[in-house]
Amino acid sequence: MKQSNSNPNPNERGARGRGPDGSPHARAETVGDRMTPVRRRVLEILREAPRALGAYDVLERLKDEGRSAQPPTAYRALDFLVRNGLAHRVERLNAFVACGHPGTEHTPSFLICRGCDTVAEARIAARGGRLAKAAADTGFQIEKSAMEAVGLCSECRDGQ
Ligand SMILES: [Zn+2]
Numbered sequence: 469m470k471q472s473n474s475n476p477n478p479n480e481r482g483a484r485g486r487g488p489d490g491s492p493h494a495r496a497e498t499v500g501d502r503m504t505p506v507r508r509r510v511l512e513i514l515r516e517a518p519r520a521l522g523a524y525d526v527l528e529r530l531k532d533e534g535r536s537a538q539p540p541t542a543y544r545a546l547d548f549l550v551r552n553g554l555a556h557r558v559e560r561l562n563a564f565v566a567c568g569h570p571g572t573e574h575t576p577s578f579l580i581c582r583g584c585d586t587v588a589e590a591r592i593a594a595r596g597g598r599l600a601k602a603a604a605d606t607g608f609q610i611e612k613s614a615m616e617a618v619g620l621c622s623e624c625r626d627g628q
């Protein structure tokens with residue numbers, strides 16, 4: 469996904485940005501401090517959704533709620549949530565889900581149902597997996613990894 473940096477928004481603080489008044493206290497900021505109403509709402513939308521949502525699905529919800537949201541608004545909010553571990557991007561679906569267990573170090577692992585498009589996040593520790601071990605054996609340092617499995621959820625299997 470292409471990020472637009474060409475829309476300077478005075479209210480938008482950069483990833484390593486300063487406080488609202490340029491104060492040097494930015495490093496003490498927590499994610500909660502940077503949760504703008506839009507970011508908070510986008511996270512809620514993801515949590516409420518039964519399946520992964522694309523950026524435009526999120527944008528449509530915001531518009532339905534009367535927010536004058538432009539595509540960069542949705543993209544930036546989603547990017548913020550992903551960067552801070554509150555949501556994940558499901559590459560296969562080019563869509564986003566709220567993280568099922570934020571605040572814990574884990575490898576995002578998704579069970580994607582091809583019948584109903586639901587996405588369940590499995591819990592897999594970030595360290596100790598086979599991939600981590602294989603990487604460690606070769607001196608490779610993993611910075612980011614994700615697992616995506618496609619199949620049928622129990623409900624769709626029952627319905628067959
Ligand atoms: Zn997660």
Ligand SMILES: [Zn+2]
Nearest residue numbers: 581584621624
């Ligand atoms: Zn299903």
